[in-house]
Amino acid sequence: MVSLTVLAAVIFMAIFGAWLAPQDPFAINPSAVNQGSSAQHWLGTDEFGRDLLSRLLIGIQPTMLVAIGATAIAGVFGSLLGIAGAYGRPWLSFLIMRSVDIMLSFPPILLALLAVGFWESGVLSLAVVIGVLYIPHFARVAHSATLQVTRQEFMEAERAMGASVRRVVFTAILPNILSPLVVQATLTVAAAILLESGLSFLGLGIVPPEPSWGQMIGTARGYLAQNPMYVIWPSLLLALTVLAINVVGDRLRDILDPRLREE
Structure with missing residues (x-):
């Protein structure tokens, strides 16, 4: 329940962050550079005097859009390829699954670094x-x-009745494999958030001045001596978000897997 509450708050921020921001997140104030918490700036300011709370509130939106979009793309095409590999002809199954094995042998961050360059x-x-x-x-x-x-x-009954491949896939196979796919989706959202944050941390993700939490962490490491809270706030929020998603995913696995329910 705590994780669901955190996740609901993050989604609320992603949707309404621009309206919740107390100040203009892009307004530069040279006289308030790298300040700590104050009545005017509750969480302090960054290297350009911009309000950290306002930038944190809008910084989750691009990250969530990337994570949800990536999960939708991976879920649709990955599920279809997996079904085709298991239910299709042997040569098709061999081609699909060996290609999958090759991609899985590389760390996602490495392939992402190669891809974003183009x-x-x-x-x-x-x-x-x-x-x-x-x-x-x-x-x-x-x-x-x-x-x-x-x-x-x-x-066997579907095949005996002469059901078409489309009917078998969408009425017999897909509804019965949704449970593990839902769990995989939650894990992929968390992994995509971390990957996007890592790319933004390296300067290869969200383009400034639009903020993201990973980008803010990457920028803040150069100002640890002046304002250590600058790096702590986005790091804490990012860690809590990923932790909450993973906990919800684990709980979903426990609920949807009948073997775990029996235990």
């Missing part, structure tokens, strides 16, 4: 790049779950 930075490009990188994770989950489903008796 794309213009921004929310859309990051969502596409990260979404493609996590397609193999969904494909593996969908492939394993589909193999289990295809051994069930109702699948």
